[in-house]
Amino acid sequence: MKQQYHKYTPEDQEVWNILFERQIQNLQGKCDVHYLRCLESFAPVLNAEHIPAFEKVNEFMYSRNGWEIHVVPGLISVEEFFSLLSEKKWCSSTWLRTKAQLDYLEEPDMFHDIFGHLPLLLDDVFASFMEHFGKIGANHLNEPIVLTALQRLYWFTVEFGLSAIQGQEQIYGAGIISSFGETNHVFENKITKHPFDLDQVINHAFVNNEIQMEYYVIQEFSDLYNAVERLEALISEGLDITPAIVR
Numbered sequence: 307m308k309q310q311y312h313k314y315t316p317e318d319q320e321v322w323n324i325l326f327e328r329q330i331q332n333l334q335g336k337c338d339v340h341y342l343r344c345l346e347s348f349a350p351v352l353n354a355e356h357i358p359a360f361e362k363v364n365e366f367m368y369s370r371n372g373w374e375i376h377v378v379p380g381l382i383s384v385e386e387f388f389s390l391l392s393e394k395k396w397c398s399s400t401w402l403r404t405k406a407q408l409d410y411l412e413e414p415d416m417f418h419d420i421f422g423h424l425p426l427l428l429d430d431v432f433a434s435f436m437e438h439f440g441k442i443g444a445n446h447l448n449e450p451i452v453l454t455a456l457q458r459l460y461w462f463t464v465e466f467g468l469s470a471i472q473g474q475e476q477i478y479g480a481g482i483i484s485s486f487g488e489t490n491h492v493f494e495n496k497i498t499k500h501p502f503d504l505d506q507v508i509n510h511a512f513v514n515n516e517i518q519m520e521y522y523v524i525q526e527f528s529d530l531y532n533a534v535e536r537l538e539a540l541i542s543e544g545l546d547i548t549p550a551i552v553r
């Protein structure tokens with residue numbers, strides 16, 4: 307599958323511009339500096355002016371660290387997701403929400419997949435964590451317990467992670483960074499913040515369609531890399547975790 311750039315309408319371009327500009331403003335003082343630095347590096351191919359052309363983004367990324375965008379039709383199987391990640395391929399959709407849907411999404415669109423997720427893949431430590439994470443998944447596809455542990459780790463870091471890298475709590479998770487409402491929720495509402503701890507995270511069952519009230523705070527990105535190494539050790543000892551919530 308390929309991005310069909312000529313199919314984007316002037317309204318799509320306008321929506322991208324509104325989302326990008328609005329969120330850059332909103333992230334001021336709330337967002338992890340690594341993310342912002344990476345986004346700045348991406349500026350020649352990823353900016354508010356136009357919907358990014360994946361071909362150009364790929365040339366840019368691949369020449370830096372070998373990562374690429376892999377276009378997917380929407381939700382894909384866990385098997386495919388893990389094996390693509392392990393090959394340094396980031397899955398992204400190509401559709402964009404409409405102007406009437408700026409703040410409501412049932413499925414992740416390109417603004418979430420690209421603006422939210424892509425920048426940190428330029429960070430060496432974060433990118434190594436993602437690659438290693440993909441390899442663990444790809445090696446344990448038939449072990450539901452391992453997949454549940456990975457899903458929880460992903461949820462509380464890649465999607466909803468907070469950091470205190472410069473002593474101040476900030477966001478780095480794409481689910482927050484790509485959402486105007488989630489960003490403000492973290493800073494305006496009474497949420498619970500736990501110091502990041504792999505054992506606690508993989509035992510923390512969550513419901514993905516409810517607003518998050520609990521978050522985990524890393525001190526540095528190497529915490530994430532160390533976490534996947536620890537997870538591998540736990541898997542080899544025989545992983546045992548709290549079951550998922552069934553509703």
Ligand SMILES: [Fe+2]
Nearest residue numbers: 414465480481
């Ligand atoms: Fe995501």
